[in-house]
Each structure stands twice: as C-alpha cells, then as structure tokens.
Amino acid sequence: MGGSYEVACDGAVYTCSARGIFRNRKETPLIGDRVEFEVISEPERFGHVLRIRERTNTLKRPRVANVDQALIVFSVIRPAINVDLLDRFLILSEKEGVEAVLVLNKCDIDTSGECQRLRRVYEDIGYRVIVTSAANQDGLHELGAVLEGKVSVLAGPSGVGKSSIVNCVSGRGMEIGELSSKMDRGKHTTRHAELIQIDDDTFIVDSPGFTALAMDELKPDEISGYFREFRPFFGGCRFNDCKHLQEPDCAVKEQVGKTISRERYERYRGLML
Ligand code: GDP
Ligand code: ZN
Numbered sequence: 001m002g003g004s005y006e007v008a009c010d011g012a013v014y015t016c017s018a019r020g021i022f023r024n025r026k027e028t029p030l031i032g033d034r035v036e037f038e039v040i041s042e043p044e045r046f047g048h049v050l051r052i053r054e055r056t057n058t059l060k061r062p063r064v065a066n067v068d069q070a071l072i073v074f075s076v077i078r079p080a081i082n083v084d085l086l087d088r089f090l091i092l093s094e095k096e097g098v099e100a101v102l103v104l105n106k107c108d109i110d111t112s113g114e115c116q117r118l119r120r121v122y123e124d125i126g127y128r129v130i131v132t133s134a135a136n137q138d139g140l141h142e143l144g145a146v147l148e149g150k151v152s153v154l155a156g157p158s159g160v161g162k163s164s165i166v167n168c169v170s171g172r173g174m175e176i177g178e179l180s181s182k183m184d185r186g187k188h189t190t191r192h193a194e195l196i197q198i199d200d201d202t203f204i205v206d207s208p209g210f211t212a213l214a215m216d217e218l219k220p221d222e223i224s225g226y227f228r229e230f231r232p233f234f235g236g237c238r239f240n241d242c243k244h245l246q247e248p249d250c251a252v253k254e255q256v257g258k259t260i261s262r263e264r265y266e267r268y269r270g271l272m273l
Contacts, residue, residue, distance in 0.1 A: 005018060007037050015047070016035075016046070016049045017047075032203070056068075066149035067151050070100045070101070075105045075160040076115045080156065093137055094225075101125055101129075102128065102130070105132045105164075106160070108133040115131050118133055124229075130143050134164035137168065150202060150203075154204055170198045222266065229264065246267065
C-alpha cells in the first residue's frame with residue numbers, strides 16, 4: 001500500500017519499504033511474491049525488501065504471483081449452481097496455467113443428488129472435486145489438506161459460502177493487509193486482493209478480480225484447448241482447424257456421450273456460437 005509492503009515471516013508481519021532498487025530495475029513487488037528482506041527494527045516490525053525471488057507465475061487479474069491453484073467454489077443450491085460460469089472459471093484457470101480445484105459447498109442442503117452427480121462429471125475430466133458443508137464441517141479436512149503449503153486463489157459467485165469456508169479452514173487466520181489492485185486505480189469501487197494466511201506457508205488469495213471479466217480476451221480458436229477432455233482427440237479430426245461444431249469427421253463430436261459428457265460439449269457450443 002502506497003509503496004510499503006507487508007511481509008510475513010516466522011509468524012510475524014513486517015512492514016517493508018522497497019526503496020529505489022525496484023524502480024530502477026522496473027520491478028514491482030506483487031502480492032504473493034517470495035522476498036528476501038532485511039529487518040530494520042525488530043520491535044517495530046519494520047524492514048526493507050532486498051530481492052524478489054523468481055516467480056513461478058503471475059496472474060493477470062488479480063495481479064498475484066506464485067499462485068499454485070485456483071479454488072473454484074459453488075453451491076449446488078441457494079444460490080443455484082451456474083454451470084456456465086463454473087466452466088468459464090475452469091477455462092480461465094486453464095488459460096492462466098493454474099490448476100483448478102472445484103469445491104461444491106452446501107452439500108448439507110442438497111437433497112437432489114446434484115452435488116455427487118457434478119462431482120463425477122468433473123472428476124471424470126480430471127479435476128479435483130471436494131464436496132463440502134461449512135455448516136456441518138463436511139469435507140473441510142480434505143480441503144485443508146489440499147490447501148496445505150500452497151497459495152490458492154479463491155473464485156466463485158457471492159453467497160456460495162466462500163467466506164464461511166475460509167473462516168472454517170483458517171480458524172479466522174490473520175489477514176495480511178488489503179492491497180489495492182492496479183487495475184482499479186482511480187476508481188471508487190473497492191476491488192482489492194486480500195492475502196489470508198492459514199499457517200506459515202499456506203495462503204488464500206481472496207479477490208473479486210478473478211472473475212469472468214478476463215474472458216473478454218478469449219478468442220474462439222483457443223476455447224476448445226481449454227476443455228481438457230477434448231485435447232486427446234484433436235489429432236483425429238479431418239480438418240486441422242476443426243472447431244468441433246458442424247464439421248464432418250470430427251473426433252471430438254464422435255466422443256460426445258462417450259468420454260466427453262454431453263452437457264460439457266453443449267456448454268462448449270454455447271461459448272462458440
Ligand atoms: P460468500 O459470499 O461466498 O462469501 O458466502 P458466505 O460465506 O457469506 O455465505 C453465504 C450464506 O450461506 C451465509 O448465510 C452462510 O451462513 C451460508 N452458508 C455458507 N456455507 C454453507 C453451508 O455449507 N451450508 C449451508 N446450509 N449454508 C451455508
Ligand atoms: Zn473436431
């Protein structure tokens with residue numbers, strides 16, 4: 001915030017300056033950065049960032065570094081699940097190169113069996129799916145294990161239980177600041193990323209920025225590549241530039257109802273048309 005950076009180290013948070021070194025190198029510390037820093041005052045928890053360690057990745061929105069996975073949270077009911085939005089989040093994760101973990105919450109009030117049905121659909125594709133209830137603590141142990149030692153960015157519509165889940169797994173852990181995201185400079189709407197520390201090396205990035213917004217930039221040509229269950233069949237289509245819609249001898253369409261679920265294929269068509 002305003003040129004100062006909060007650095008978590010050994011259970012404490014240090015407020016650090018970055019002085020001129022980054023300006024000169026055109027480098028800016030980001031949320032999620034691993035840094036080396038020097039303590040200037042231990043009692044005041046004041047320090048100075050010396051070096052940014054090499055990043056494994058950098059998300060565009062929100063601008064966060066070293067994200068290990070995306071936690072995509074939906075409830076099946078209250079609010080009803082929006083599978084189009086769910087698939088858009090998965091596409092966004094594929095595009096950013098971040099592994100997606102799907103959390104289906106409020107299983108305590110799902111009497112339709114939809115939770116388990118959707119779990120199978122997405123597990124068959126190869127996604128990790130965790131069915132949870134923040135209300136009666138179901139699945140939270142499994143979720144905790146998936147989060148352990150990682151930086152996870154949280155996504156999902158409002159009202160599905162994201163805050164409830166984070167509170168449960170963190171035991172209301174401390175928050176390291178609220179950092180304004182760059183894209184919102186000058187706007188009055190409050191959109192910020194929060195880094196929530198669960199333990200020494202486990203973090204959750206809570207940000208309204210990781211949304212379907214970044215889908216604007218999605219080109220029709222690239223969409224099929226983000227449906228991971230389509231990929232093994234691309235080479236089998238008659239046309240190299242097959243869009244898997246009307247073309248004859250399409251190896252992807254051939255799999256619909258077999259290894260590719262019909263509903264996922266229909267949602268792909270919906271995005272393409
Ligand atoms: P967020 O907007 O995604 O952060 O959702 P919240 O955590 O604020 O939860 C929205 C509402 O759903 C609150 O009234 C919660 O008490 C409720 N809620 C959250 N998780 C569960 C759950 O697992 N089961 C049930 N029945 N309600 C839940
Ligand atoms: Zn095809």
